[in-house]
Structure formats: C-alpha cells, structure tokens
Amino acid sequence: MxxxxxxxxxxxxxxxxxxxxxxxxxxxxxxxxxxxxxxxxxxxxxxxxxxxxxxxxxxxxxxxxxxxxxxxxxxxxxxxxxxxxxxxxxxxxxxxxxxxxxxxxxxxPRDLLDGEPPAVDEPTATRVGRAELLAAAEVGEAELAEWESYGLLSPASDGGYDVGAVAVAKLIADLGRAGLEPRHLRAIKAAADREAGLVEQLVAPLRRHRNPQTRAHAEATARELAGLSVRLHAALVEAALRVRLH
CATH class of the missing domain: 1.10.1660.10 (Multidrug-efflux Transporter Regulator; Chain: A; Domain 2)
Structure with a gap:
C-alpha cells in the first residue's frame, strides 16, 4: 500500500x-x-x-x-x-x-521579456526519437499524431526530431492543459514560420559568404533576431491583453 x-x-x-x-x-x-x-x-x-x-x-x-x-x-x-x-x-x-x-x-520564474528563454530540460543529443519526445512531453501517441496533423511538429525523414521539438512539444502540452487545442495553435505556427522566413531573408547574404567567420556571424545574427522577435511577440500579446482585460 x-x-x-x-x-x-x-x-x-x-x-x-x-x-x-x-x-x-x-x-x-x-x-x-x-x-x-x-x-x-x-x-x-x-x-x-x-x-x-x-x-x-x-x-x-x-x-x-x-x-x-x-x-x-x-x-x-x-x-x-x-x-x-x-x-x-x-x-x-x-x-x-x-x-x-x-x-x-x-x-x-523568468520574465518573458528579459530576453532569456525558459528552461525546458532538453536532452543533450541533437536528435531525439519519437518515444523520447512522447516521454519528455508526457503525452501519448494520439496527441502527438494530432499535433503533427496540424503541422505543429514534423519528424525528419528518419522518423526522429530536432532537439528543439522537445521544447515545442512541452509548450503545446502545457497550452493544451490550459484549454488551447492544436487547431487553435495553427495561427501561432504560421506566425512563427513567417518570422523565421523574415530572419532568413535578412541573414541570407551573410550565409552565402565564402568567409567561414562571416557565415558564423550570420548564425549569431539569426539567433539574436529570433530572440528579439520572441520578445516583441510577448510584448505585443501582453499589450493586447491589457486592452482586452481592462
């Protein structure tokens, strides 16, 4: 007992x-x-x-x-x-x-606007398998399949996932427990894809450069722009909620 x-x-x-x-x-x-x-x-x-x-x-x-x-x-x-x-x-x-x-x-707790992403306890490997992803997100096969059907997560050709998928899966699971279904998250995924495309356009000339240091600078610039984009997104959501909730 x-x-x-x-x-x-x-x-x-x-x-x-x-x-x-x-x-x-x-x-x-x-x-x-x-x-x-x-x-x-x-x-x-x-x-x-x-x-x-x-x-x-x-x-x-x-x-x-x-x-x-x-x-x-x-x-x-x-x-x-x-x-x-x-x-x-x-x-x-x-x-x-x-x-x-x-x-x-x-x-x-971290401030969403302090520029630091929340800790997600990601695996140290660069790739994770399907079973590892399910265990990390604490969900079942049916939930993961539904997320994939809405394009929120996508496995690679070998069936594995980029390690960043662990953070995505955990956040989707947390939002689901708060009442947001996968269909509600398609707009967030579409916005993220657009933001990623914009960052890619901005650093594309640097990535095509023959100098390895310049290409490395492109990656660092992309990460910085991504961080700023996340902070702007959070600030805009909070500002919109202040208007709606007051």
Missing part, C-alpha cells in the same frame, strides 16, 4: 474520514492549488505508477486521502522544482521508506 508523502497536499487535501473520492472530486480538490491540472494529467500520473487508486467492480477509480496527497506532491514538485517524473518517483519511494528527501531550491 502506498503512503502519503510528508508535507500534505496543501489546499487540495481529501477528507480525513476515510471516504474514497472519484477522479472528478480529486480534480476539484487539486485545482485549488493547481488550476492547470486536468483529468488527463491525473490519468497520466496513474499510468506512470505515481499513484494507484482503487477500482470499483465497474472500473471506476476511487482515490484515498493518501492518493490525493501523493498527486499534490508530484504536481508541486514538478511546478516548483522542475524535476522529472523518474526522480519524483524515487523521492516518493524514499519517503515511503521513512527517508528524508532534500529538494533543490524552487526555480525562480
């Missing part, structure tokens, strides 16, 4: 009277502290072995107080410390053995 981790579940604590909860009730409890959590996320964490709810004869999940606290621990650790599920599972196993588990200092 699994035991709850130390630290409790914050605002999302199940009743202490032993009653079992449906997945919908668990979702309502957790959303006090984790408004982005979804039933799909809870099911995914169950599939990964991080929680083991009981099942009724008809197959419905029933969660105990300890289950809710485990889920809250997982979600809190992901949110505050950006730890992968494998490490969180090891922490939970250690807590069940009565061991103390030190956590890294909470990650500090």
């Amino acid at each position: 699994r035991h709850s981790p130390s630290g409790g579940a914050g605002h999302g604590t199940a009743p202490a009277d032993g009653r079992l909860l449906s997945i919908g009730a668990v979702l309502n409890l957790l959303r006090d502290e984790f408004p982005e959590v979804t039933i799909s996320k809870i099911r995914f964490l169950e599939a990964e072995g991080l929680v083991e709810p009981q099942r009724t004869p008809s197959g419905y999940r029933k969660f105990s107080r300890a289950d809710v606290e485990r889920l809250a621990y997982v979600l809190r650790t992901q949110r505050d410390h950006y730890l992968p599920l494998k490490v969180i599972r090891e922490h939970l196993d250690a807590l069940e053995r009565g061991e103390q588990v030190p956590l890294p200092a909470p990650a500090q």
Whole structure:
C-alpha cells in the first residue's frame, strides 16, 4: 500500500474520514492549488505508477486521502522544482521508506521579456526519437499524431526530431492543459514560420559568404533576431491583453 508523502497536499487535501473520492472530486480538490491540472494529467500520473487508486467492480477509480496527497506532491514538485517524473518517483519511494528527501531550491520564474528563454530540460543529443519526445512531453501517441496533423511538429525523414521539438512539444502540452487545442495553435505556427522566413531573408547574404567567420556571424545574427522577435511577440500579446482585460 502506498503512503502519503510528508508535507500534505496543501489546499487540495481529501477528507480525513476515510471516504474514497472519484477522479472528478480529486480534480476539484487539486485545482485549488493547481488550476492547470486536468483529468488527463491525473490519468497520466496513474499510468506512470505515481499513484494507484482503487477500482470499483465497474472500473471506476476511487482515490484515498493518501492518493490525493501523493498527486499534490508530484504536481508541486514538478511546478516548483522542475524535476522529472523518474526522480519524483524515487523521492516518493524514499519517503515511503521513512527517508528524508532534500529538494533543490524552487526555480525562480523568468520574465518573458528579459530576453532569456525558459528552461525546458532538453536532452543533450541533437536528435531525439519519437518515444523520447512522447516521454519528455508526457503525452501519448494520439496527441502527438494530432499535433503533427496540424503541422505543429514534423519528424525528419528518419522518423526522429530536432532537439528543439522537445521544447515545442512541452509548450503545446502545457497550452493544451490550459484549454488551447492544436487547431487553435495553427495561427501561432504560421506566425512563427513567417518570422523565421523574415530572419532568413535578412541573414541570407551573410550565409552565402565564402568567409567561414562571416557565415558564423550570420548564425549569431539569426539567433539574436529570433530572440528579439520572441520578445516583441510577448510584448505585443501582453499589450493586447491589457486592452482586452481592462
């Protein structure tokens, strides 16, 4: 039997009277502290072995107080410390053995406009396979296939993905949990393609130069322009939202 981790579940604590909860009730409890959590996320964490709810004869999940606290621990650790599920599972196993588990200092949120991209914990390899991408984004084959059908991600001829696809997949997954479907993201992808095309036009003369240093300067210039484009995009979105929400 699994035991709850130390630290409790914050605002999302199940009743202490032993009653079992449906997945919908668990979702309502957790959303006090984790408004982005979804039933799909809870099911995914169950599939990964991080929680083991009981099942009724008809197959419905029933969660105990300890289950809710485990889920809250997982979600809190992901949110505050950006730890992968494998490490969180090891922490939970250690807590069940009565061991103390030190956590890294909470990650500090970055300002979208400070010019620094958010950390995405990308693999160090230049290419990732389909299974690695699915694991990194914490989604299933059906979700990835849908993203590909809308042109949000595209595998190479060998079936692998550029390492940057990991960051894209994670962001698509996060937006999906917030309610944005792949069809909603086509406009963002189209805008990104247009911005990339504009940067490419600007650095094209440098890239055609025979001097290797000049070509290297073209790549550095392209990265700088891309960063400025991202900052401008974020600033424009925030400005538009201020007008609409006030």
